[in-house]
Amino acid sequence: MPPENAKRPTIYDVAREAGVATSTVSRALSNPDRVNARTREHIVAVAEQLGYSTNPLARALPSGRTQTLALSVADITNPHFFGIIRGAEQQARAAGCTLIIGDTEESPELESRNVERLGRSVDGFVIAASRMTDKAIKQLAAHHRLTLVSRQVGGVPSAIVDHVDGTRQIIEHLASLGHRSVVYLAGPRRSWLAVQRWRAVQPVARRFDMTAARLGPFPPAVHGGAAAADAALGSGATAAIAHNDLLAIGMLRRFAERGVRVPEDISVVGYDDIFGADFCSPPLTTLAGPFEEVGRVAVDLLLSMRDPVRNHPPRRDVVLPSHLAIRGSTGQASR
Amino acid sequence: MPPENAKRPTIYDVAREAGVATSTVSRALSNPDRVNARTREHIVAVAEQLGYSTNPLARALPSGRTQTLALSVADITNPHFFGIIRGAEQQARAAGCTLIIGDTEESPELESRNVERLGRSVDGFVIAASRMTDKAIKQLAAHHRLTLVSRQVGGVPSAIVDHVDGTRQIIEHLASLGHRSVVYLAGPRRSWLAVQRWRAVQPVARRFDMTAARLGPFPPAVHGGAAAADAALGSGATAAIAHNDLLAIGMLRRFAERGVRVPEDISVVGYDDIFGADFCSPPLTTLAGPFEEVGRVAVDLLLSMRDPVRNHPPRRDVVLPSHLAIRGSTGQASR
C-alpha cells in the first residue's frame, strides 16, 4: 500500500496526551513565548514521543502563511537561471520555506496565469526575467507579494546584476582591442534586458567613437545563433555582442561551420557566463555576475516584505556588480 | 499595499449569489457529473462573474489531494537534470499539478528529510538519482507515493535510461577503434548508476578481450576531472569512461592543461550528453538518452499511482533506450 496507512497524530492527540488544550499545543509549537517554558517543554516532549509533525496545509489555511515561495523563470532550459535557482533555493530553505519553480517559456501570459494560479498557495513570488509589461507587473504587484530578478519596475523590489556598467566594460574591452564597429544581436523584444543593454551600448560606443548597430531580435538560445552569426557577418562589424551566452555559443558554432575564425575575423562577447562558456571553443568572453547572490537577494527581499522587520526598511532595486570574464573569443580587431 | 487587499470571494459567496447550497457549488466545480447541467452552468456563470477561484489549500485540507508533486534531484547544478526537470514539469503541468523541486545535494539524509517535510503537502514524489539505500527507499515508499529516476529498487516504480545496453555500446565503440584497455572513473559510492555501470563494463570488456579497471570514486563534477584525468593517465589505459559528462569535461580540461591530446593519446567517453557536451573541445562522445521523456514517465507513473486507472495496471520499471553520440573525444587507440 503506497499511500499513507497509519493516521498521523494531530495536535489533538498531543493535547490529550499532554493534558492541555489544543490551543496551548499550537502556541507551544508556533509561538513559544506565549506559553510557560515548563509547559512548552512537556508538550514538545510529548509531541516528539508521539511522532507528531504539524500539517503545513492545515496551518496555512487559517494563518494564511504557507512557508512556500514561488520562483518563475522565463526558460528553465537556460543554464543562466541555474545560479539564480540555486541561490533562491538556498535562501528559501534557510528561511524554512519551500520553493516552487515554474517555467513560463518566454510567455507573459503563462507568467501571470502562474501567479494567479499559485497566488493563494504561496507567500510570494520571485519572477526572473519577466516578459510581462511594466503595467502588468505593477498590477500583479498590487495584489501579490512580488520581487523581480533581472528587471526593474518602479515600486517593485528587484535584484539585478549591473548590466549597464557591464556593457561599458564590454565596449571598453573591445575598444582597447582596436574595434571600431560593433553589432548587438538582440534578444526577445519583450526582454527588458535586451532593451537596457542596447541603450547602454550606444552612449559608450559613441564615447569611444565606435559605430554600433543592432540586429534581431533572435531567439536567445543556441539555435538562434546561426541567424545571428550570419547577420553579424553581414553587418561588417568586427565585434559582436550577443544578447546572452546561449546565443553567443550558437554563433561560435556557426562561425566554425562557415570557417570564420574567432577572434581573428570577428570577436564575440556574451552575457551571463553560463556553464559551458569557459570550455566552448574558443572560450567565450562574457559578462559574469553573482547570480546565485541575485537569487538569494531576491528571496531576501521577498521575505522582508512578508515579515516587515522593525525599522529595517526593505532594500529595493538591489544592483550587484558584474565583471567581464575575458577569454578567447575576443581579440584584436581584424582589418 | 503589496499583500491582498480585497477579500477574495469564497464558495459561500457563490452559493448565496446563485441561490444554492455550498455543497452544490463545490460539486459543480469539482465533480461536474454529480450535479444537473443547468444548475452547474448557472453556478459556473455566477462564479465567473464574481471572479471566484477555488483556494487550493482549503481544497487540499479535507480532500487530501494537493495537486502538487515533488521532484528531488541529487544535484541541481548538474545540467543532466535539466532534461528530467523539464519533462517532469511539462507532464505535471499537463495534469494540472504544480511541481516542487528540491536539491538534495548528494545527501541521503537531506533526501529523506525532504520527503518527511513535504509528505503532507504533496501528492507524491519523484526522486532522481537517489543516494539513499534500497532499504531506506523501500521504507519511504511504504508511507508515501514514490517513483524513481535513474534507480531501480524492487517494488518501486521507476524510469531509467538503458545504461547497461548503453555501456555495451560504449565498449563496442571503443573496441572497434582498437582499444584493448579501458578505465572506468567511478562516481559517488552511493550512486546506484555508478555500481550498475561498472557491473556492465566488465562482462562486455571481457567479451572483447579488453582489460577493464575501475578508479575512484570521484566527485561527479567538473572539478573532479583533474584527479580523474591524472588517475586515468596513470593507469595506462587508452580509453577512459567517465561516470558522467561533468567529470568527462573536467578530464578534458585537465588533459588539455597537461598537453595530453584527446583522442590521439587517450579517448574519453561520458554519460548523459549534457548541455555543453557537443561544444567542448574536443566534443565529447557520450551516452545520450531521452531524459525529458524519463522525467515525463516518472511523473506519469506517479500520477497513475494516485489515480488507479481502471484495468490499467501501472507500468513499473520503465527502461528507455539510450544511444551513443559519437563525437571527437574518441578515436583510434594510441599505441
Added chain:
DNA sequence: ACAGTTGCGGCAAGCGGTTGCCAAAAGTTG
C-alpha cells in the same frame, strides 16, 4: 395508479490547525 428507482440538492460534520477574548493564577506594589 402505485411501489421502486434514480437523479439532484441540502445538511452538517469534519480536515488540522490558529487566534481573539476571557478568566484564573501568579506576581507586584504600597
Added chain:
DNA sequence: CAACTTTTGGCAACCGCTTGCCGCAACTGT
C-alpha cells in the same frame, strides 16, 4: 493584605472546501 497588573491556559469560532448521508421529486415499469 488588599488592589492591581501581568502571565498563562482554555474556549470556541473560524479558515474554505469536501463528502457521507438523507430526502424529495421526477422517472420507470407494470
